[in-house]
Every structure is written in C-alpha cells, then in structure tokens.
Amino acid sequence: MSDVSDLRNDDAVYRTLLESTKAIPWKIDWATKKFAYIGPQIEALLGWSPESWMTVEDWAMRMHPEDREYVVNFCVAQSQAGIDHEADYRALTKDNGYVWLRDVVHVVRKDNGEPEALIGFMFDISERKKTEEKLLVLQKELEALSFKDGLTNIANRRRFDASLEVEWESARSAGQPLSILLFDIDFFKQYNDLYGHVRGDNALIEIAQTLSLALDGPRDLVARFGGEEFVVLLPQADASVALKVAERCQRLIQKQAITHAHSPLDQRITVSIGVGTVTPGAHMKPSSFIEAVDQQLYAAKKNGRNRIETVQVAP
Numbered sequence: 552m553s554d555v556s557d558l559r560n561d562d563a564v565y566r567t568l569l570e571s572t573k574a575i576p577w578k579i580d581w582a583t584k585k586f587a588y589i590g591p592q593i594e595a596l597l598g599w600s601p602e603s604w605m606t607v608e609d610w611a612m613r614m615h616p617e618d619r620e621y622v623v624n625f626c627v628a629q630s631q632a633g634i635d636h637e638a639d640y641r642a643l644t645k646d647n648g649y650v651w652l653r654d655v656v657h658v659v660r661k662d663n664g665e666p667e668a669l670i671g672f673m674f675d676i677s678e679r680k681k682t683e684e685k686l687l688v689l690q691k692e693l694e695a696l697s698f699k700d701g702l703t704n705i706a707n708r709r710r711f712d713a714s715l716e717v718e719w720e721s722a723r724s725a726g727q728p729l730s731i732l733l734f735d736i737d738f739f740k741q742y743n744d745l746y747g748h749v750r751g752d753n754a755l756i757e758i759a760q761t762l763s764l765a766l767d768g769p770r771d772l773v774a775r776f777g778g779e780e781f782v783v784l785l786p787q788a789d790a791s792v793a794l795k796v797a798e799r800c801q802r803l804i805q806k807q808a809i810t811h812a813h814s815p816l817d818q819r820i821t822v823s824i825g826v827g828t829v830t831p832g833a834h835m836k837p838s839s840f841i842e843a844v845d846q847q848l849y850a851a852k853k854n855g856r857n858r859i860e861t862v863q864v865a866p
C-alpha cells in the first residue's frame with residue numbers, strides 16, 4: 552500500500568480522481584485568460600470537447616445571454632479582489648440546449664496578492680433548478696389558492712380586502728368614484744333547514760357564478776364576503792352604474808329561479824342588496840365606507856328584502 556506522501560507525488564492518481572468525479576475541474580491562467588485545463592467530463596455534459604475550451608471568452612460565450620453580463624462581471628470583480636466565489640448560470644450545450652451549472656471558484660494568488668490563476672469545479676445543478684422551479688410554480692398556485700374561496704371558487708374576503716385597498720388608493724389619487732354592492736341571501740337559514748346544508752352549499756355556488764356573469768368591467772370583482780354574503784367591487788363606477796349592476800344581478804338571480812318553498816317572497820331564492828358609491832377623500836377609510844354600505848343592506852332587509860338600497864357617501 553502506498554502511503555500519503557506517495558500519493559501526493561502521484562499526478563496520475565490525482566488526475567484519475569479529478570476526472571472520475573461528477574464535478575468538472577478546470578483551471579484558468581489569470582495573465583493570459585486561457586484555460587490551462589478542463590476535465591474531460593465537460594464533453595459528456597455539454598457536448599463541447601475539452602480542447603474547444605481555449606479562453607475565458609469561450610466560457611462567456613457559452614453562457615445564456617441573460618446570465619452572461621451579470622455572471623462575467625461578478626466573477627471578474629471577485630477574482631480581481633482575490634475572493635473565492637461561486638456563480639449559477641445556464642451553460643450552452645453543443646446541440647443548442649442549456650444546462651444549469653454552479654461554478655465554484657478558488658482564486659490562487661501571487662505573493663503580492665494579485666491573482667495568478669483561477670481553479671474551480673463546475674457542478675451540474677439542473678435537477679436542483681428543476682425542483683426549485685417546480686417549487687416556485689407550487690408557491691404561485693398556493694398564493695392563488697389563498698385568494699380563492701374554497702366553496703364557490705370566486706375570490707375570498709382576503710382578496711377583496713387587498714383589491715379594495717388598491718382600488719381605493721387609485722380612486723383617491725384620480726379623484727374618481729368607486730362603488731360596492733353587498734349581497735345577502737334572503738331567508739337562507741330556512742333554505743338550509745328545509746333542503747339541507749349540501750343543497751345550501753350548491754345554492755351559494757350557483758349564486759356566485761351568476762354574480763360573476765353579471766360583471767363586465769375589466770377590474771370588477773366579485774368575492775364571498777362571508778357566510779351567505781357576497782360583495783361586488785366596481786372601480787370607476789358612479790352611483791347610476793352601480794345601481795344598474797345591482798339591478799342586473801337581482802334580475803339574473805330571479806331568472807336563475809332556485810326554488811325556496813319556505814320563502815314568503817317568491818318561493819325562490821332572492822337577495823337583498825346594499826349599494827354604496829364614494830369618491831374617496833384624503834382622510835376616509837375603506838372600512839367606514841363598507842360600514843355605510845352594510846347599513847344599506849340592513850335597510851334593504853328591514854324594508855322587506857328582495858330589494859336594493861343605495862347610498863352616496865360624502866368624501
């Protein structure tokens with residue numbers, strides 16, 4: 552058996568070790584910017600023969616154009632400063648594909664501190680990047696889900712609150728009106744009691760769909776406000792537009808004719824609607840506007856249900 556000192560002197564052993572790892576070793580002479588060495592594994596990974604890696608130019612040109620400027624500038628700056636570093640980028644393959652690489656770089660310095668050479672390893676990190684990308688997609692899906700109501704599939708209260716905040720600011724700075732419609736299903740407790748919770752859930756889903764169909768503005772939003780209440784946000788809509796939309800919603804729900812034998816109104820599901828319009832002023836809060844619209848909804852209930860009550864809130 553050879554001892555360690557034998558091994559240290561044995562270039563062939565080192566070469567075998569270097570060339571049998573998955574990581575691809577390389578060395579660049581700093582003065583000439585030429586490759587002194589690159590492991591033969593590079594050919595299996597990217598298709599370019601080791602001999603074709605002549606200078607740092609070859610390295611830079613075989614990088615995805617979107618990664619090139621940042622990675623090259625970063626590596627040059629770190630090398631000049633004598634700092635070991637690493638960079639991730641997409642390397643071009645001979646058949647015009649890309650492979651994600653991580654280059655881990657050690658700066659060999661002369662006695663005066665200036666770089667003499669760079670030595671490093673390239674790692675194939677494409678699998679890791681794929682996992683990261685999948686995670687990103689999943690995260691986006693999760694974010695979207697967290698803004699959706701699980702039962703009706705329309706926007707949830709959180710989404711409504713977030714949209715209202717944005718639209719409120721936009722209306723305030725543009726000096727434009729915005730309107731809100733609050734819906735509450737009439738005698739829904741009786742509906743649940745008579746038909747059961749599952750039919751109750753289905754009725755909520757159907758009404759959510761109908762309300763979605765009633766809107767046509769690009770920024771209009773329908774959301775589940777809670778329980779059997781829905782809300783519609785109408786940016787840039789004045790009182791007359793808001794009333795028209797409310798009437799359209801009421802009509803469509805009537806047309807939908809979901810039987811409700813225990814409703815004294817029409818023997819089908821009806822809704823009460825509170826409508827409010829405001830041009831937000833500097834000191835007004837969205838919550839006090841919602842409060843005012845909620846009072847209209849309450850008035851619609853008190854005044855007989857299946858009706859619309861409106862308010863124009865002073866800024």
Ligand SMILES: Nc1nc2c(ncn2[C@@H]2O[C@H](COP(=O)(O)OP(=O)(O)OP(=O)(O)O)[C@@H](O)[C@H]2O)c(=O)[nH]1
Nearest residue numbers: 735736737738739740741743748751752778779852
């Ligand atoms: N099926 C089902 N029912 C719900 C859901 N959320 C709220 N509800 C029901 O909605 C009903 C609301 O009852 P109330 O607040 O008394 O109102 P109402 O019976 O509609 O009476 P008015 O609003 O005064 O006309 C309750 O029975 C709740 O159980 C839901 O997700 N699914």
